[in-house]
Amino acid sequence: MHRKNKNLTVFLFLLPALALFVGILIYPIVASVHHSLFEYRTFTDPGQYVGLQNYKDLFTPKYDFGRAVINALILAALSVFIQLPLSLGLALMLGKGIKGERFYLSVYFMPVLISAVVIGMLWEKIYNPIYGLITKAFEFFQWTGLPPEGLLGNKKTALLAVFIPTIWQYVGYHMLLMYAGVKGVSPELREAAMLDGATDGQINRYVIIPCIKPIIKVSIIFAITGSLKSYDLIKVFAKDAYNCSYKVPSLMLVRYAFHNAGGIASAIAVIMIVMCFAFAILINWLFKERNIYGRK
Amino acid sequence: MAGNNSFAYNSELYSVKRTNKFVKGLIYAGLIIWLLIDLFPLYYLFTFSLKSSAEITGTNVIGLPKEWMWSNYSRVFGLGKKVSGKRLFFANGGLEKCFSNSVLVAAATIVICLVAALMATYAITRIAWKGSKTLNSIFMLGITIPMHVALYPIYASFSKMGVLKSYSALIIPYAAFSLSMAIMVCTGFMNDIPKELDESACIDGCGLWGTFFYIIVPLMKPALATMGIYIFLQCWNEFMFASVFADEAHYTLPVFVSNLKGSNITDWGLVGAGLLLATFPMLIVYVFMSRRIQESFMVGAVKG
Numbered sequence: 116m117h118r119k120n121k122n123l124t125v126f127l128f129l130l131p132a133l134a135l136f137v138g139i140l141i142y143p144i145v146a147s148v149h150h151s152l153f154e155y156r157t158f159t160d161p162g163q164y165v166g167l168q169n170y171k172d173l174f175t176p177k178y179d180f181g182r183a184v185i186n187a188l189i190l191a192a193l194s195v196f197i198q199l200p201l202s203l204g205l206a207l208m209l210g211k212g213i214k215g216e217r218f219y220l221s222v223y224f225m226p227v228l229i230s231a232v233v234i235g236m237l238w239e240k241i242y243n244p245i246y247g248l249i250t251k252a253f254e255f256f257q258w259t260g261l262p263p264e265g266l267l268g269n270k271k272t273a274l275l276a277v278f279i280p281t282i283w284q285y286v287g288y289h290m291l292l293m294y295a296g297v298k299g300v301s302p303e304l305r306e307a308a309m310l311d312g313a314t315d316g317q318i319n320r321y322v323i324i325p326c327i328k329p330i331i332k333v334s335i336i337f338a339i340t341g342s343l344k345s346y347d348l349i350k351v352f353a354k355d356a357y358n359c360s361y362k363v364p365s366l367m368l369v370r371y372a373f374h375n376a377g378g379i380a381s382a383i384a385v386i387m388i389v390m391c392f393a394f395a396i397l398i399n400w401l402f403k404e405r406n407i408y409g410r411k
Numbered sequence: 412m413a414g415n416n417s418f419a420y421n422s423e424l425y426s427v428k429r430t431n432k433f434v435k436g437l438i439y440a441g442l443i444i445w446l447l448i449d450l451f452p453l454y455y456l457f458t459f460s461l462k463s464s465a466e467i468t469g470t471n472v473i474g475l476p477k478e479w480m481w482s483n484y485s486r487v488f489g490l491g492k493k494v495s496g497k498r499l500f501f502a503n504g505g506l507e508k509c510f511s512n513s514v515l516v517a518a519a520t521i522v523i524c525l526v527a528a529l530m531a532t533y534a535i536t537r538i539a540w541k542g543s544k545t546l547n548s549i550f551m552l553g554i555t556i557p558m559h560v561a562l563y564p565i566y567a568s569f570s571k572m573g574v575l576k577s578y579s580a581l582i583i584p585y586a587a588f589s590l591s592m593a594i595m596v597c598t599g600f601m602n603d604i605p606k607e608l609d610e611s612a613c614i615d616g617c618g619l620w621g622t623f624f625y626i627i628v629p630l631m632k633p634a635l636a637t638m639g640i641y642i643f644l645q646c647w648n649e650f651m652f653a654s655v656f657a658d659e660a661h662y663t664l665p666v667f668v669s670n671l672k673g674s675n676i677t678d679w680g681l682v683g684a685g686l687l688l689a690t691f692p693m694l695i696v697y698v699f700m701s702r703r704i705q706e707s708f709m710v711g712a713v714k715g
Contacts, residue, residue: 124619125534131523132531132550132590139561139587140553146564158567205445208438219442221701222449228693228704230648232665233686236672237456240679246468248455283452286445288708295709315434344557347650351669365559369651372563384560395555 147384155377162378169382178379180367184386187363189274190281191342191394195335198282202289202334207319209290210297220294223287231284235351238280242267267352273360277349285341289334296327332402339394343387460484460683467679483684490671490685506688508660509667516581516663517646521639524586528593528638529631533623535594536601537609547598553591558584558651566655576658584652589642592711596641599710600634601627640700640707647693664689 151169154162173180205223209216226234241248244265253261262269266276300323308318324331346365353366364387372380459467460483461476471477488506531550535543561584569575574583604627612622650665657666671685697704 121538121619122540125538125540128530128534128538128619128623129546130530131527132594135523135527135583135587135590136550136553139565139584140556142568143561143564144556146567147560150563158570204441208441211438213438213442217701219446220705221697222446224701224705224708225694225697226449227708228644228648228697229690230650230665230668232648232650232668233690236668236682236686237452239672240459240682241452241455246679248472251472283448287449291705292709340555340557344559346559347648347665350650350654351672365557365651368559368562369655372566373655377563377567380563384563387557388560391555391557 143384144388147381147388150377150381151385153378155381156375158377165378169378170386173379173382173386178367180364180383180386183362183364183367184390186274186361187343187345190278190345190363191339193278194281194285194338194342197278198286199289199331199334199338201282202286203293203324203331205286205290206293206297207323209294210323211315220291224291225287226284227288227291229284231347232351234280234284235348238276238283239267239352242276244268270360277352277361280348281342281345285338289338292330292334293327296330297323300326328402332398336395336398339398340391343390343394456683456686459679460687462680464677464679480680483680484688486681487685487688490681506667506685509662509664510692512578512657512661513647513663516578516585517643519578519582520585520589520646521642523582524589524593524642525635525638527586528590528597529628529635530623532594532597532601533627536598537606537622537627538619547594550591550594553588554595556588556591558588561588562651562655569656575656576661578661580656581646581649581652581661581663584656585642585646585649589645593638593642596638596710597631597634600631604630636703637707637710640704641711644704644707 150161152166153164156162172178209219213219240246242265244250244263247265249266250261253259262272266272304322304326305318308322313321344365345363346369349361349363349366350369352361364383368380368383368387371377371383455473458473458476461479461481462471463478463480466477490505534540535547535550565584566575569580574580608626608630609622612626617625647663648665649663650669653663654666654669657663662670668686668689671682
């Protein structure tokens with residue numbers, strides 16, 4: 116085949132994917148970096164060149180973007196340190212081969228398929244300060260200590276109230292990934308450990324968890340980037356996206372994009388990409404197979 | 412990937428029989444507790460969707476409804492319909508319209524994304540050319556790029572091009588943001604197809620296009636099914652773009668659901684019925700295809 120002809124064929128095969136990728140993924144990144152240096156009060160008019168002023172403004176009290184970043188990081192930390200261990204525990208228990216394994220697995224995974232908007236509306240009812248399930252439970256058992264404005268309305272508990280539905284929804288997802296890993300551990304390894312007299316706990320700790328490390332890594336990356344991006348649920352909860360105690364970067368991005376501050380929105384977008392990549396690289400680096408003889 | 416099924420259920424091998432009774436009891440207790448936590452909010456939703464407001468707010472909070480209010484459900488279908496020239500509650504196409512919008516958007520996204528991904532994967536893994544590896548790793552970066560980045564620039568360019576407020580305004584971004592994952596999964600599957608098949612096709616006089624259509628595509632069916640399910644679920648539940656890029660004629664189900672809140676409807680029974688009606692189709696599909704759906708979620712993560 117002629118070389119020229121082959122190059123053309125390769126190009127044609129790549130064309131649809133490249134068009135989508137460059138048009139919808141690469142272009143917005145370049146455009147965001149560019150837009151973030153301008154005012155962009157409307158979609159068509161760039162306005163004045165302001166340099167890095169948008170980035171500086173973000174961290175002033177007017178926008179208080181620092182709070183949003185901290186909230187997102189708290190959500191990410193809660194996911195990694197509460198949600199993932201819970202998922203791992205369930206996966207290890209299910210992976211032992213018990214009766215009704217498929218049933219448990221399928222039920223645990225079910226919430227993943229429900230739209231986050233539905234879940235947000237459902238939990239909003241559960242949190243309702245007057246008629247909600249939690250309020251009624253506190254009344255019934257005559258417990259006290261529930262904030263009168265509800266868990267979502269209270270500044271201190273708001274972030275936790277956002278986290279609980281997230282964990283409820285996504286434990287099943289991470290559990291499924293880890294379960295697949297646990298099932299993929301070769302039975303010989305387990306048997307060998309058993310013959311050597313290892314207890315269940317020891318097998319889990321020294322055989323299974325090291326074997327499923329790559330999957331745990333993927334789970335951690337998904338949990339962190341997912342928390343940084345979280346939008347749907349919070350959007351449903353938020354009455355006022357601007358000034359609520361659980362504001363996150365994505366919520367601010369959407370708000371400013373459509374409130375005559377395209378430059379600010381673009382700066383938020385750029386910071387979000389940087390954060391997502393930084394965390395992905397960091398986690399990959401932490402999980403890198405290290406040479407057992409010390410430094411490489 | 413197709414051959415090495417990481418989702419094997421060889422439950423005999425790790426039998427729980429040898430575990431002592433106490434540990435076994437603990438395991439079952441743990442599993443059942445999470446089962447209850449998982450199901451209770453859904454049970455609560457189901458019951459309040461069938462109650463009158465008086466029952467929900469007062470006497471009967473968590474029990475089964477005393478009077479089964481199926482009318483809540485029929486009232487959901489009336490939402491967004493025009494009654495004597497005025498729309499009920501909110502400007503929206505109504506449940507059926509949003510449902511069919513969702514199906515249409517998801518179906519088109521699946522087709523576009525899979526065609527693009529298959530062709531690109533073929534060019535990357537099966538045709539030798541300089542830079543194929545580099546291009547592949549560039550595509551893989553797409554998995555980490557958050558969709559939010561596209562919101563402002565794409566909104567601006569779509570509105571300039573007049574694509575906004577149409578089905579394509581949702582389909583194109585959805586397809587683009589599923590593309591990287593699709594290419595990754597397709598690469599895994601395609602690497603399992605022996606290269607000898609291509610070679611013998613070539614000897615028999617089949618060109619690159621012929622090999623692609625007659626050899627590769629038929630063998631990639633399992634990958635397409637897996638990836639199709641995954642993309643479907645991504646589109647079905649997407650909310651941010653759906654709420655911003657579409658107008659009321661093109662709203663999808665998540666937007667319908669969020670609109671139940673928007674118009675100050677304090678009628679919990681109606682809201683509950685709306686939430687359940689929007690969720691039911693997915694749950695019914697899940698009952699019949701649970702294993703396939705679970706596999707489609709695992710392939711990406713396990714491969715990556």
